[in-house]
Amino acid sequence: MNGLVLACRYGWPLHGRALAAVAASAAALAAFLCPMASHAQPPAAVHTVRIEAMQFSPASLEVRAGDRIVWKNADPFPHTATSVDRKFDSGNMTAEKTWTWTAKQKGVYPYICTLHPGMKGVVTVK
Ligand SMILES: [Cu+2]
Numbered sequence: 001m002n003g004l005v006l007a008c009r010y011g012w013p014l015h016g017r018a019l020a021a022v023a024a025s026a027a028a029l030a031a032f033l034c035p036m037a038s039h040a041q042p043p044a045a046v047h048t049v050r051i052e053a054m055q056f057s058p059a060s061l062e063v064r065a066g067d068r069i070v071w072k073n074a075d076p077f078p079h080t081a082t083s084v085d086r087k088f089d090s091g092n093m094t095a096e097k098t099w100t101w102t103a104k105q106k107g108v109y110p111y112i113c114t115l116h117p118g119m120k121g122v123v124t125v126k
Helices: 002-010 013-040
Strands: 046-052 055-057 060-063 068-073 098-102 107-113 116-125
Touching: 046 060, 055 116
Parallel strands: 046 068, 060 116
Antiparallel strands: 046 055, 068 098, 107 116
């Protein structure tokens, strides 16, 4: 707009047109770049926590918000993955069963197996 005003005042119609062209191409560039910017975010990852020999492995896991975590029970008896403050709860996972939780909110989530409270793990969502 300023370019047009200046162009009118000083009688440089070409300059005004050039500015308008620059503005238009900047808008086009932004429209082109914005979808690319959203794609620049790495896609959600899937992390696996293996439950074996009464242990979560890895016991400490760091993920990004939006990632999924799959617990897999490799023991021949049931376990749970239950957040201490009940932010998630797998319920009983029998042998070879998996349970998936999508980590939507940032935070630190200590968890246990309710059947064997000595089993401890922690998920940190960044
Ligand atoms: Cu257990």
